[in-house]
Amino acid sequence: MASAKPSIPKGTRDFSPIEMAKRNHIFDTIKSVFKTYGYQPIETPAMETLSTLLGKYGDEGDRLLFKILNSGDFTKGIDPSSISSDNANALSTQICEKGLRYDLTVPFARFVVQYRNGITFPFKRYQIQPVWRADRPQKGRYREFYQCDVDVIGSNSLLNEVELILIIDEVFRKLGVNNTIKLNNRKILSGMVQVVGEAERLIDITVAIDKIDKIGIEAVNREFAEKGVSQKAIGQLQPIILLQGTNNEKLDLLTTALATSEVGLAGIEEMRSIFKNLESIEGLTTTVELDLSLARGLNYYTGSIFEVKANDMAMGSICGGGRYDDLTGIFGLKDMSGVGVSFGADRIYDVMEHLNIFPESLLASSQVMFANFGEKEAVYCLPILHKLRSLGVSAELYPDSVKMKKQFNYAHKKNIQFVAIVGESEMQKGEISIKNMSTGEQETINKQDIQNFLQRELS
């Protein structure tokens, strides 16, 4: 019987040992930085109750939710006519009560509300787990991908924003990814639309502005007009959108432009505070720039918004986030402001792979391999291997007594730096021949000296 070719669903991936080594390098780096800043890990289930997820990401987000079919007799009580109707959405809410998580922020909000009595605030947590979106896949866009979230909730202080910028800077410096942090503030955007008298079209206007880099100012203006923004307002928006200069110059100009908007001025003050605090930090490698065209679609953001782009490769944002004043409100907990960012591990991977900047040491399995000359020699090597491992040197013995050519090739393929050779003559003299695979040099040392030799060479 012919079996179907094995395959995995669209937009999902398998990871080989080499890919895992690289992915773990990213996760480990991110985790270690998060810990340095006092954040603690949590995990939440892959699936959430659908009502937890629906309505939190806008209509577009609802469409991209993966829904889980109820178990058992899920057709019970369903009106047969609803099955043939066009409205699949209405049907799905009848037969699905769970969905796969779409991001880590909303489950985090649910977590905070659910365990509020046991949590000490401000609560600083990080969370590294996969999320799922029923999007159409492209490069850098998957249906299953990992987010690495850091959030602090229960604190209004703008020092948290500063801290997040430092975290972003440190993560990407450690990974060797050149990047630019773009910063904006929802309050400034609100102020902008208020000043031009189009406050009710905040979303439409910001979504259009967000595309300015891509489609240009004329196309953005055309989109404004299509959405019903008045010509007068469009005219007034031009100088604001096209503001140039340093961050402080932009803020000064904005202060004049948004003078009549209370929220707008509040947003400007927040940005000023953040930039001022950043000035006191030395050694920041990332460029932080105020980008008024940055909008971000997620509608729960209320204050600062962040987005990080890789400088050396065209790719969507590799990190993004912002402040949300009332995310927990929808779950019944008011006045709980939070701010956080999410690192896109899969996109960071794609960038690092494309730029070929993963450290080579990641590829090695063991640091030293003992060649196998036969059972007698192999048994003789076992205690030496045991000793090396206890000293933290990863060591392996080639399991089969096959041709040297094959064994050396194995070591070469697996990027093992040293091959130890213990054949009959070495055994008799109590020696070990050891070959450095990258230089090709080989020397013979006393059996006892191998620990020192390797520890010196590998350091």
Next chain:
RNA sequence: GUGGAUGUAGCUCAGCUGGUUAGAGCGCUGGAUUGUGGUUCCAGAGGUCGCCGGUUCGAGUCCGGUCUUCCACCCCA
């Protein structure tokens, strides 16, 4: 969800207006070299041409469907 491309060996790709037994490079296996990888030389093994159906004497090639990957929109990590 809308529009457009793509799929041939493990990988990257050739394959003419449909016509014998579908090719190359790299990789892989073996040998030259029975205690030495990365270079060289020789030999060899890998393919239901994504899948299903149609047109035809004949389909990798044309047509329809489907799946995958990719691009644009949308949105986003």
